[in-house]
Amino acid sequence: MENKQIAIPRFGDADVLTIQSTQIPEPQAGEVLVKVAFAGVNPIDVKTRSGLGWAAAQNKDNLPWVPGYDISGKIVRCGQGTSQFEDGDLVAGFVGFPVRGGGYSQYLCVPESELSLVPSSVTLEAAAVLPLAGQTAAQALNKAEVKEGDRVLILAGAGGVGHLAVQIAVAAKAEVYTSCRGDNLDYLATLGAHAINYEFAPVSERLEEVDVLIDLIGGDAALDALKCLKDDATVITVPTVTAELICEKAKLLGFNAMGMLVDPEPEQLETMLYMVGVGLLKVEIQHVYPMSEVKEAHRQIESGHTRGKVLLDMQC
Ligand SMILES: NC(=O)c1ccc[n+]([C@@H]2O[C@H](COP(=O)([O-])OP(=O)(O)OC[C@H]3O[C@@H](n4cnc5c(N)ncnc54)[C@H](OP(=O)(O)O)[C@@H]3O)[C@@H](O)[C@H]2O)c1
Known part of the structure; x- marks a missing residue:
């Protein structure tokens, strides 16, 4: 099985976004392997793709780079020394911020400490709206x-x-x-x-x-x-x-x-997931794009007039 990812091979407009194929990674100690269902698209992804800002400066010698900080999906393997989750758990996270990124992947290894459990009352689409x-x-x-x-x-x-x-x-x-x-x-x-x-x-x-x-x-x-x-x-x-x-x-x-610079806090994400689950918070999703339409997703964010969020469906 392959792991498709959306990468930035060089900085530029939305046309530089490329789908690449790699091996499914093995979780290291303290990490879990997530089969990503949805990845959120944020203005910082667009800015970094254009070569602007801190994350671009940090990654300029590390291209192709896979963007994405918001993920939801299912745990498919747990690395050594992990204890928080089990295979099959549904999770969401604000991952790899700001340098590592990686969320625009079908499979991604992340430290379990970066993830929150998604309650059964919350869809994986809604969960991917919340992290960043x-x-x-x-x-x-x-x-x-x-x-x-x-x-x-x-x-x-x-x-x-x-x-x-x-x-x-x-x-x-x-x-x-x-x-x-x-x-x-x-x-x-x-x-x-x-x-x-x-x-x-x-x-x-x-x-x-x-x-x-x-x-x-x-x-x-x-x-x-x-x-x-x-x-x-x-x-x-x-x-x-x-x-x-x-x-x-x-x-x-x-x-x-x-x-301010947002700081990933899994406990805060858990609280927000709970709020969505009980109806205290309503998430708005303008559009879910299949990963193959990532260029359109970036152009939508660049329009400056997205209502709520734009997501990528990483499984189609
Ligand atoms: N410092 C940090 O840690 C941090 C974290 C997250 C985000 N950010 C930054 O915060 C900003 C907002 O992020 P976001 O994710 O919410 O962006 P976004 O979803 O792309 O924002 C789009 C919204 O902006 C509204 N808009 C555009 N021009 C407007 C204007 N002149 N007056 C009022 N509303 C206007 C649009 O509403 P209408 O269609 O009604 O115009 C649209 O709904 C971005 O610059 C992002 O990079 C910074």
């Missing part, structure tokens, strides 16, 4: 110390991180505002947010007295949103490219501002 995006959403809101009654503005509520951040903030009993295109207004209202159409007018013309800004866009949209904030407000700016600029401007205006 869900933990970014949860960690951004934790950093901001969002509490009941806070007026929270989340830029880009319809995206992979945003749709989960909106729901977690609503569950914390915050008053949640979010920006989106006209097409996403109804969707975000169903998640419990006050949705603001950014195509109609800048957000700063529609909102004031905000306690917490969760910026998932960066650049001009984030600079505009600073005008909506109360004195002493907190700003968490998530896109790394403009984080320094936004933090500098926000601090000059007297706000408490910080960037």
Whole structure:
């Protein structure tokens, strides 16, 4: 049997993505072999494929490189010294972040410490939505110390991180505002947010007295949103490219501002899987592409208008 993987043989546009065939790896001590069902596609995959950012710099002499940090699937072999899982367990994980990657594989060996058990009430599609995006959403809101009654503005509520951040903030009993295109207004209202159409007018013309800004866009949209904030407000700016600029401007205006880098925490993923299982969190999947259509999946992310997540079906 072969192990098909999607690789980046050189940096470039979506056309560089190539399917390669390798042997199914053997799990080393502390590792398990996962038969990957679904792999999540994240903006960082697209950025790295283009040769931008830290993961690209770290892997430039290590091409072809297999991207992918979000996986769900089934354990098919346990390496020596493992104790957490058994063959046949269904798992999900935020794996190999940020340098190793590897999630765009049909079979992947990972340290068992990077995985969480998927409850029977959660589909493997839903489980693959959560690792990177869900933990970014949860960690951004934790950093901001969002509490009941806070007026929270989340830029880009319809995206992979945003749709989960909106729901977690609503569950914390915050008053949640979010920006989106006209097409996403109804969707975000169903998640419990006050949705603001950014195509109609800048957000700063529609909102004031905000306690917490969760910026998932960066650049001009984030600079505009600073005008909506109360004195002493907190700003968490998530896109790394403009984080320094936004933090500098926000601090000059007297706000408490910080960037962030998501940190894989299997226990936090377990909590989110539980929340999905009991219906407290709804995942949105724009499209599941067969692995052979990975170029289209990357182009969809590059459009900047994905609702929820894009997944790759690694078994077809
Ligand atoms: N620092 C970290 O650790 C970390 C972790 C995860 C993600 N990130 C970064 O965070 C950002 C968001 O990630 P993501 O996975 O959520 O991206 P994504 O899923 O690709 O975001 C797409 C969403 O952005 C919305 N959007 C586009 N332009 C907008 C605008 N001007 N105003 C408001 N919404 C807009 C779109 O909604 P409409 O169609 O309604 O416009 C779409 O739903 C990316 O830059 C990513 O690289 C950083």
